[in-house]
Each structure stands twice: as structure tokens, then as C-alpha cells.
Amino acid sequence: xxxxxxxxxxxxxxxxxxxxxxxxxxxxxxxxxxxxxxxxxxxxxxxxxxxxxxxxxxxxxxxxxxxxxxxxxxxxxxxxxxxxxxxxxxxxxxxxxxxxxxxxxxxxxxxxxxxxxxxxxxxxxxxxxxxxxxxxxxxxxxxxxxxxxxxxxxxxxxxxxxxxxxxxxxxxxxxxxxxxxxxxxxxxxxxxxxxxxxxxxxxxxxxxxxxxxxxxxxxxxxxxxxxxxxxxxxxxxxxxxxxxxxxxxxxxxxxxxxxxxxxxxxxxxxxxxxxxxxxxxxxxxxxxxxxxxxxxxxxxxxxxxxxxxxxxxxxx
Ligand SMILES: NC(=O)c1ccc[n+]([C@@H]2O[C@H](COP(=O)([O-])OP(=O)(O)OC[C@H]3O[C@@H](n4cnc5c(N)ncnc54)[C@H](OP(=O)(O)O)[C@@H]3O)[C@@H](O)[C@H]2O)c1
Numbered sequence: 001x002x003x004x005x006x007x008x009x010x011x012x013x014x015x016x017x018x019x020x021x022x023x024x025x026x027x028x029x030x031x032x033x034x035x036x037x038x039x040x041x042x043x044x045x046x047x048x049x050x051x052x053x054x055x056x057x058x059x060x061x062x063x064x065x066x067x068x069x070x071x072x073x074x075x076x077x078x079x080x081x082x083x084x085x086x087x088x089x090x091x092x093x094x095x096x097x098x099x100x101x102x103x104x105x106x107x108x109x110x111x112x113x114x115x116x117x118x119x120x121x122x123x124x125x126x127x128x129x130x131x132x133x134x135x136x137x138x139x140x141x142x143x144x145x146x147x148x149x150x151x152x153x154x155x156x157x158x159x160x161x162x163x164x165x166x167x168x169x170x171x172x173x174x175x176x177x178x179x180x181x182x183x184x185x186x187x188x189x190x191x192x193x194x195x196x197x198x199x200x201x202x203x204x205x206x207x208x209x210x211x212x213x214x215x216x217x218x219x220x221x222x223x224x225x226x227x228x229x230x231x232x233x234x235x236x237x238x239x240x241x242x243x244x245x246x247x248x249x250x251x252x253x254x255x256x257x258x259x260x261x262x263x264x265x266x267x268x269x270x271x272x273x274x275x276x277x278x279x280x281x282x283x284x285x286x287x288x289x290x291x292x293x294x295x296x297x298x299x300x301x302x303x304x305x306x307x308x309x310x311x312x313x314x315x316x
Contacts, residue, residue: 002316003096004296005057009049012297015095018057023092023100030076030103031069036119036290037094037314038063038085039299040152041235046088047300054090061094061314062087064101065109065119074103081109083271085122089262095296097316107271110279117278120285120311121156125274127261128157128210131232132164134264135257136208140165143226145206147213149185150176150309153234157210158183159283169203171196179286179309200224210234214258215241222248233258286310 001022006014025031043060045051065083068076076082084106087093092100109118132138144161148154149170161168162184171191172180180188187203189196197220200206205226211217214233218241221231229252243249249256264270277283288310291299299312 001097002293003059004061004293005059006047006053007057009047012044012047012300014047015060015296015300017294017296020096022098025100028073028103029100030073030082030106032064032066032082032084032099032101032106033069034064034066034094034097034099034316035115036065037061037316038119038121038123039303039312039314040123041303042123043088043093043095044300044304046093051089059093059096060088061096062089063119063122064094064099065115065122066099069098076103076106081115082106083109083115083118083122083275084267085126085271086262086264086267095293095314097293104266104268107268107275110275113275113278116287116290116313116315117285118275120287120313121274121278121283122271123261124153124156124285124311125160125283126264126267126270127153127234128160129270129274130259130261130264131157131210131234132160132208135232135259136230138164138166138208141167142207143167143169143204144208144210145200145224146170146185146210147191147217148172149180149183149188150307151212152303152311153210153212155180155183155310156283156285158185160277161208163277163282166208167204169200169206173307176309196220197224205229208232213237215239219243219245222246222252222254225252225254227252228254230255230257234260287313289313290315292316
């Protein structure tokens with residue numbers, strides 16, 4: 001079978017398509033014939049060596065959707081349509097025609113849902129779920145601010161927050177404002193505007209903030225959050241971040257929660273719920289573009305360097 005592997009760390013050019021042995025599932029794993037793979041920024045961190053890989057050569061990738069092959073385990077059998085996430089971290093990843101996936105990282109793809117949509121939703125949906133359901137415990141009628149509302153996580157987070165009954169504010173480049181509103185945001189602000197904090201406050205201080213750029217917004221979040229606000233930090237572009245006036249965090253009883261979706265408990269249960277929302281059209285990823293395995297280099301470059309709405313998907 002073919003798999004995209006790295007033999008050394010480096011820029012996107014180190015991604016190579018290799019002919020390799022089919023993986024041999026270990027106990028508790030399911031062999032999946034992969035039909036679609038979500039591409040995420042984190043895949044590039046493992047490629048670059050910023051995050052550790054267990055061995056080289058290494059197959060990157062967290063998300064997959066496909067069909068169970070051979071004897072499944074636990075609740076899966078041959079021919080089942082499944083999707084999953086959380087691979088590629090301490091174990092081989094998903095940029096491959098066949099993947100041995102832990103059964104508890106998988107859920108069934110509902111009838112009528114495409115493999116592309118399921119793979120596109122897995123990691124970003126699990127992230128938004130962990131942030132809003134597990135950590136922030138968003139309640140109906142609360143105000144939620146999503147930084148980067150057109151991004152992979154952001155465009156799904158906007159929909160999940162809206163589905164949970166929240167009033168949704170988002171930031172995005174001007175060209176995506178109509179799209180992000182159509183996904184469920186009540187108000188969208190250009191993150192480049194100098195008066196962003198004033199604009200957000202005029203719309204209503206957020207009870208919950210999903211921060212995809214923690215290195216930029218820790219102080220901003222503190223300044224705009226409502227009393228008892230919950231700030232969930234998931235992403236950063238540089239290693240440094242901080243406050244210029246940390247005192248405001250105390251007066252407002254703010255809670256900061258930094259997280260990684262890899263730590264999500266019971267991923268299979270979360271994915272099953274996300275599958276239901278996808279089937280009902282309540283949380284639907286936008287697939288911006290699909291690429292063949294051979295074009296994984298371009299797919300990762302697109303994710304890191306281009307501005308678009310939604311997700312990039314590999315189709316092996
Ligand atoms: N901790 C976790 O579990 C977890 C899970 C998933 C993702 N992440 C991290 O979260 C971040 C976002 O992931 P993603 O998949 O959504 O990435 P993405 O698809 O590349 O989206 C990034 C978003 O951030 C926006 N953005 C860029 N610069 C900004 C700025 N200065 N202020 C506000 N927004 C800005 C982008 O807008 P433009 O289109 O205008 O550039 C885009 O909407 C990444 O760092 C990723 O590694 C963490």
C-alpha cells in the first residue's frame with residue numbers, strides 16, 4: 001500500500017509517497033481502508049520535528065475516514081464506514097491507504113455522510129467539543145467569541161456554539177464575513193482592526209472565548225471577557241505570550257484553560273455525537289479542497305500558508 005512518510009524532519013518537501021507493508025493491527029486496533037484524511041496544522045508540527053515522533057520513517061496525520069477491513073474488534077465489523085482522530089501522536093498516522101487505528105479513536109460514519117466530510121470534521125470537531133462542552137460548559141444564551149472563524153477549527157466551532165444555543169461572535173478576514181455569518185455567527189469582526197476590543201465589547205462581552213492564537217490574545221481576551229469568563233486556548237504561532245495587565249483577570253474571576261484534543265477522553269463517544277450533528281446538518285465542515293496523496297506537500301502548504309474557509313482533505 002502507499003503511504004506518505006517523512007524520513008527526516010524538515011519543510012513540506014520531506015513528505016514522500018512510499019510503497020510500504022500494510023499495517024498489522026495490534027489488539028484493540030481496527031484495519032481501515034482509508035478514503036479521506038483531514039489535513040491539520042498539527043501534522044506539520046510533527047513533520048518539522050517541533051512535536052516528537054516515535055520513529056522515522058513516520059506517517060503523519062490525525063484524521064481519517066474509511067471502511068473497516070477484515071475482522072473488526074469490539075463494535076466494528078468488516079465493511080463498516082468509520083471515521084476517527086487522534087492518530088499520528090505517539091503512533092503512526094493517517095496519510096496512507098490503510099491504517100491500523102485504535103478502536104476507541106473511531107466512530108461510525110452515519111448513512112448519507114461522505115467520507116470527506118467525516119474526515120474533515122474529526123479533529124476540529126473534537127477540539128471544539130472538548131473546548132465548549134467539556135471545558136467551557138457553554139450554556140444557551142451565553143456569548144461565545146471564536147478567534148479565526150473561517151479556520152478549520154473556527155468554522156466548526158462557530159456552528160457548534162450556535163447549535164448549543166449561544167450568541168456567537170467571531171473574527172475573520174473581511175472576505176469571509178458573509179460565510180462565517182452564514183455558518184451561525186451573529187457578528188463577525190476583522191481581526192486586523194485597531195478597535196477590535198471596542199467592537200467586541202459593543203457587541204457584548206463574551207462569556208466564553210476560543211483562542212486559536214494564544215500568543216497574541218491573552219491580554220485581549222482578559223480585557224473583553226465578561227465576569228466569570230472562560231477562555232479556552234488551543235493554538236499559538238510563537239512560543240511566547242503573556243499579559244501586560246494581569247490584574248484584570250482576577251477582578252473578573254476569569255478561568256484560563258489550555259488544552260489539546262489529543263487528551264480528549266472517550267474520543268469515540270465525542271465522534272459519535274459529532275456524527276449525529278453532521279447527519280442532522282447542524283455542524284457541517286466546509287471542504288475547501290481535496291488533494292491526492294501525491295499532493296500532500298501542496299496540501300500542507302495550503303493549510304499553513306493560504307487563507308480559506310474550512311478544511312483541506314487528502315483522498316488516497
Ligand atoms: N490544542 C488543540 O487541540 C488544537 C486543535 C486544533 C488546532 N489547534 C491549533 O489551533 C490553531 C488553528 O487551527 P486551525 O486548524 O483552525 O488552523 P487554520 O485552518 O489555519 O485557521 C487559522 C485561523 O486563524 C486565523 N488567523 C490568522 N491570523 C490571525 C490573527 N492574527 N488573529 C486572529 N485570527 C487569525 C486565520 O485567518 P486567515 O484565513 O485570515 O489567515 C484562520 O481563520 C493552530 O495553531 C492549530 O495548531 C490546536
